[in-house]
Amino acid sequence: MAAIRPSLSEIQDAIRAAGARVTPARVRVLAGLRSAAAPQSHAEIEEALAHDGQPAIDRVTLYRVLDWLCSTGLAHKAADARGVFRFSAAQPNVEHAAHVHFRCTGCGGVFCLESPPPPVPELPRGFRLAGMALDIRGECPRCVREHR
Amino acid sequence: MAAIRPSLSEIQDAIRAAGARVTPARVRVLAGLRSAAAPQSHAEIEEALAHDGQPAIDRVTLYRVLDWLCSTGLAHKAADARGVFRFSAAQPNVEHAAHVHFRCTGCGGVFCLESPPPPVPELPRGFRLAGMALDIRGECPRCVREHR
DNA sequence: CCCGCTAATGCAACACGGTTGCATCGGCAA
DNA sequence: TTGCCGATGCAACCGTGTTGCATTAGCGGG
Numbered sequence: 001m002a003a004i005r006p007s008l009s010e011i012q013d014a015i016r017a018a019g020a021r022v023t024p025a026r027v028r029v030l031a032g033l034r035s036a037a038a039p040q041s042h043a044e045i046e047e048a049l050a051h052d053g054q055p056a057i058d059r060v061t062l063y064r065v066l067d068w069l070c071s072t073g074l075a076h077k078a079a080d081a082r083g084v085f086r087f088s089a090a091q092p093n094v095e096h097a098a099h100v101h102f103r104c105t106g107c108g109g110v111f112c113l114e115s116p117p118p119p120v121p122e123l124p125r126g127f128r129l130a131g132m133a134l135d136i137r138g139e140c141p142r143c144v145r146e147h148r
Numbered sequence: 149m150a151a152i153r154p155s156l157s158e159i160q161d162a163i164r165a166a167g168a169r170v171t172p173a174r175v176r177v178l179a180g181l182r183s184a185a186a187p188q189s190h191a192e193i194e195e196a197l198a199h200d201g202q203p204a205i206d207r208v209t210l211y212r213v214l215d216w217l218c219s220t221g222l223a224h225k226a227a228d229a230r231g232v233f234r235f236s237a238a239q240p241n242v243e244h245a246a247h248v249h250f251r252c253t254g255c256g257g258v259f260c261l262e263s264p265p266p267p268v269p270e271l272p273r274g275f276r277l278a279g280m281a282l283d284i285r286g287e288c289p290r291c292v293r294e295h296r
Numbered sequence: 297c298c299c300g301c302t303a304a305t306g307c308a309a310c311a312c313g314g315t316t317g318c319a320t321c322g323g324c325a326a
Numbered sequence: 327t328t329g330c331c332g333a334t335g336c337a338a339c340c341g342t343g344t345t346g347c348a349t350t351a352g353c354g355g356g
Contacts, residue, residue, distance in 0.1 A: 021303060021352050042342075058306050063343065065304095083227035083313085084342070100269055105226075105278060118266030118282065121248055126289025134266065134282050141274030169323050171333065190313070206335050211314065213333095231342085232313065 018072040025057050029065045030089065033075055038142075039086035039109045042066065076110040078103050104140040111140065166220040173205050177213045178237065181223055187234035190214065248282045 011030050012022050020026070032048055033040065040048075042062060049057050057065075066087050069075035073090055080086050088109055102111040118134060159178050160170050168174070180196055181188065188196075190210060197205050205213075214235050217223035221238055228234050248261040261284070268280060 023304065023352070025305075059342095060307080060344080061305055068304095079227045079229060079231035081227065083231040083233055085231055102271070102275060111272075111275075113269055113271070115269030121261060121282070121284070123250070123261070123284070127250060129284065134269075134280070136269070136271075136277065136280045138271075138278040139276045144274060144276050169332065171323075173334075207313095208315080208336080209334055216333095 014074060018074065020068070020072075024054070025061050025065050026068070028052070028054065028057070029062065030069060030074060033069070033087060033089035036088070038107050039076075039078070039080070039088040041080075041084050041086050045087070076101075078110050080107060081105055100134045100136065102136045102138065102140075104143055105137055107140065107143055109140055162222060166222060168216070168220075172202070173209050173213050174216070176200070176202065176205070177210065178217060178222060181217070181235060181237035184236070187224075187226070187228070187236040189228075189232050189234050191232075193235070248284065250284045250288070 008027070008031070011027055011034070015022050015026050015030065028049060029045065032045055042059075045066075046057070046059065046062055049062070066075065066077070070077045070087070075090055076088050077085050078088075086107070086109070091112055100113040100115045102113055103109070104111070113136070123129060156175070156179070159175055159182070163170050163174050163178065176197060177193065180193055190207075193214075194205070194207065194210055197210070214223065214225070217235070218225045224236050224238055225233050226236075250261055266282060268277065271277060
């Protein structure tokens with residue numbers, strides 16, 4: 001499962017670059033996400049962190065770290081088929097302002113596509129635009145193979 | 149919002165055809181789903197059933213009816229972006245593949261826009277397309293007025 | 297090297313969606 | 327009309343996610 005061992009300093013730099021304090025919780029969670037082969041649920045991450053020899057991280061802290069990672073774009077959050085949120089580390093080197101997401105309905109994974117985003121459609125009177133996301137749903141190659 | 153008024157006998161026939169007893173709960177829930185403009189959550193369906201003058205339906209019964217409808221193929225169940233299940237009647241007539249949604253960040257409401265959907269971007273090898281949704285976030289006129 | 301500000305954490309309690317066990321009710325067929 | 331058994335209601339439970347608040351610790355400045 002532990003595919004990659006992400007560099008510690010890379011992770012610390014990423015957190016610092018996001019303008020926040022480098023804390024053990026953030027480092028361990030981001031490292032875990034980056035080395036995970038598939039999107040992880042809160043429970044799975046908690047379980048993994050409980051067995052790495054280091055002190056336990058509180059449930060709530062884990063939720064807050066995950067939400068913070070998503071708010072900075074370092075991670076993605078998506079509900080899987082069971083309705084549980086799964087988190088995955090954002091792929092580096094991808095410009096995040098404007099592109100298209102593919103969401104796997106099987107594992108909850110998020111994949112960034114190359115295609116440029118479509119133009120903004122016309123809104124009825126009174127509506128205020130905040131943002132736009134083209135979400136494509138389907139199954140990723142891995143889930144297609146396992147036909148879940 | 150209540151677009152269509154589905155025929156009562158059509159609904160009873162559909163339930164009977166699925167090989168189950170025709171009960172008020174099943175009839176009312178299926179009728180509600182068929183006349184709904186968008187997929188409904190458990191809470192929304194319960195709310196709607198509480199205001200139609202007929203006796204209330206138990207939370208658990210509603211869950212069981214919804215699950216039964218899905219198991220027979222009369223309805224579909226899918227987790228929305230917040231991770232809660234939404235149910236929709238299976239209607240072969242309605243082309244649901246493609247249109248644009250506006251999601252209000254204030255009240256959580258979903259509005260269907262008229263604009264035609266953008267073309268499907270090219271997918272990498274191995275990905276299987278299930279559907280596409282252009283999600284526009286912002287505030288609806290009512291929430292803009294109350295500036296929450 | 298220490299100090300202090302404030303972001304980040306831990307803890308407790310809560311909110312909500314969804315499920316299970318079991319006693320009772322009522323569709324429907326004989 | 328009767329009776330079986332599927333469907334319902336009720337209560338209690340579980341897991342996921344959130345909120346409020348007191349305490350801790352990262353890190354910039356003296």
